[in-house]
Structure formats: structure tokens, C-alpha cells
Ligand SMILES: Nc1ncnc2c1ncn2[C@@H]1O[C@H](COP(=O)(O)OP(=O)(O)O)[C@@H](O)[C@H]1O
């Protein structure tokens with residue numbers, strides 16, 4: 001049972017504030033992913049929770065107890081870093097057993113703990129090897145084993161698979177997920193890779209310049225981004241964002257993106273949902289899969305010209321020009337034959353997002 005809470009946490013390095021009023025509650029057994037660009041404060045947050053870094057304001061609570069004044073070793077939290085830092089002169093067995101030796105656990109208990117962890121991580125046959133004889137993925141498995149073996153209250157992982165090549169990263173991602181399902185334990189995992197975050201997290205915490213942007217399940221942050229930063233950070237290819245105005249037209253709402261000769265048809269309900277923002281300039285967001293592309297003209301579809309077509313195997317990403325405005329659409333592979341082709345497209349209202357251009361905040365429209 002471990003629950004971690006950050007209350008009003010602030011951290012400065014000299015005059016630079018790198019964590020700004022961070023509030024976050026992590027439940028027992030939860031897998032939380034801290035996601036953000038390099039330099040946004042992820043590692044600092046993790047180190048503060050582990051006790052490797054002091055904080056300037058606020059509280060860090062573990063199971064309701066403030067721990068910000070406790071030493072790292074008194075917090076019972078394990079951390080795995082990107083660099084494996086295994087002891088090169090020790091075998092895999094000795095590396096994993098090392099944290100238990102420090103607790104003076106007896107030989108038989110140590111042995112069964114090491115073997116159990118090795119079994120879970122599927123590295124039993126490597127126990128007699130030295131780190132120099134291991135692949136990158138196996139080295140990271142050993143590092144995770146060493147962190148897990150003493151059954152810490154929580155696991156903190158800082159870009160643990162960032163240094164591995166793409167195929168191995170995918171494999172290790174699945175492995176870490178399997179391990180979490182099997183072992184449980186409250187986990188905070190740091191990455192700048194949104195795909196890793198989406199695939200691993202119970203909840204994703206998105207940070208930007210030391211400020212928490214949104215906390216939510218992968219589905220929530222994808223379907224309902226709280227602001228323009230999250231909208232463009234999560235999802236690949238990135239969400240289209242265009243300056244737009246909304247007006248009433250023949251009993252419906254029309255959303256006209258800058259540069260386009262006509263408006264996209266939306267249900268009239270949009271006008272009410274916008275709550276005074278109708279008529280003002282705002283930002284429209286739509287992911288490529290939110291554009292519906294057709295070969296024939298139909299009600300609500302606007303003409304467009306295909307520009308660049310990116311074949312991605314199971315689907316294509318097609319740049320469509322609506323007058324001067326370019327929006328990227330996702331189509332069945334080969335649906336648009338060649339650049340220059342004329343097609344028709346509409347925006348699926350359920351997949352449209354509206355943001356205040358100035359503040360970047362979502363206007364919370366749900367159609
Ligand atoms: N020990 C330090 N002294 C001064 N500045 C630091 C120190 N550690 C990190 N920083 C700065 O704090 C900011 C956040 O860093 P970090 O938490 O490592 O970000 P992330 O892990 O998200 O890439 C960065 O601007 C970084 O340069």
C-alpha cells in the first residue's frame with residue numbers, strides 16, 4: 001500500500017524556478033507517467049520524490065506522512081535511471097542481491113528473493129554472467145531487478161529504456177507493463193515519448209516548463225486535451241490547429257478556418273456550447289483521423305486539393321489544401337491517388353476541439 005502526494009511543490013535552481021506549484025496525488029498501485037519535453041522538470045520532480053533533491057516549498061507525502069525532510073534511504077523508494085550503472089565486476093546475481101546485503105538479509109532469503117525477481121524478469125539463465133556479457137535490454141532488466149528485489153514502497157523510473165534501440169524499446173515497454181501487472185507497486189515513470197506514455201500509463205501527467213498541464217488517462221488526454229500544448233504534444237501525427245471563426249449559417253453552425261473559402265458545417269449546438277466565443281477568433285483543433293475524405297461532393301463536404309501524400313503502410317496521411325489552409329487528413333492507404341487530385345472533406349464534429357487562442361485553454365466543447 002503506497003500512495004504518494006505532492007502539495008504545492010516548488011523548486012528553484014538559483015534564480016530559475018523549475019517546478020511551479022506542483023500538486024499531484026498518486027494512488028496505491030498506480031502506474032503514473034510524467035510526460036514532457038526535455039528540460040521541463042521531470043527528472044527534478046522524480047529526484048525530489050526520491051529524496052535526491054531538496055524542494056523549496058510544499059510537501060511530499062508518502063502514505064500521508066511528510067517526507068521532504070527524510071533522507072533518501074529513509075523513504076524506501078527505488079529508482080531506475082537511463083544509464084544502467086551496474087557493478088561491472090559483479091555477476092548479475094550479485095548485482096541484484098546487492099541491495100539486500102545492505103539490509104543484512106540472510107543467505108537463504110536473499111537467494112530466494114533474487115531468484116524470484118530473476119524469474120519474473122526472465123533472466124534466470126543470465127545470473128552467472130557479468131554485465132559486460134549482456135545486451136542493453138538485459139542490462140536494463142538487471143537494473144530493474146536490482147530496484148525491485150527489496151520490494152520498495154514505490155518505483156521511480158527515469159527514461160529507463162530511452163537509450164535502447166527502437167525494437168528493443170518496444171519489447172521492454174511490453175515487459176515493464178507485464179511486470180507492473182504482475183508485481184503491482186506504485187510506479188512513477190518519466191519519459192518524453194508520448195507513445196511510451198500512452199502505452200504504459202494508468203494516468204499521464206503532462207508537464208511543460210515546470211507547470212503541470214493535465215492529468216488524465218491516456219484516453220482522456222487524447223480525446224479531451226486541456227489546452228493547445230497538450231493537444232499538440234499528444235498524438236502522432238500532431239493535431240491540426242487552425243485559426244477559425246464560428247458563425248450561424250442557415251440554421252447551422254459554420255466553422256471557417258483562416259484561408260478557406262467556405263465554412264465547415266457543424267451542428268447548431270456548437271453556437272450555444274461556445275458560450276460567447278462565437279464570432280470571435282479561436283483555435284480549431286482536429287486530428288488527421290477527424291477529417292472525413294470522400295471522392296464525391298456531398299452535403300457538408302468542402303472541396304480540397306491533395307498536396308503531399310505520406311504512405312504509412314496501413315494508412316496514408318494526406319495534406320489537403322482548402323484555399324490557403326492546409327489540414328492533414330488520415331485516409332485508407334491509396335485512397336487519394338496522387339498530389340493535385342481534387343477530393344472533398346468534412347470535419348467530424350465529435351472530433352473537433354476548440355481552444356481560446358490567447359490562453360490556449362480548451363473551451364470544453366463536446367459535440
Ligand atoms: N543541478 C542543477 N542545477 C541547475 N539547473 C538544473 C539542475 N538540474 C536540472 N537543472 C535545470 O532544471 C530544468 C529541469 O531539468 P530536468 O528536471 O532535468 O528536466 P527533464 O528531466 O524534464 O529533462 C532544466 O532547465 C535543467 O537545465
Ligand SMILES: [Mg+2]
Nearest residue numbers: 039042043044
Ligand atoms: Mg530528465
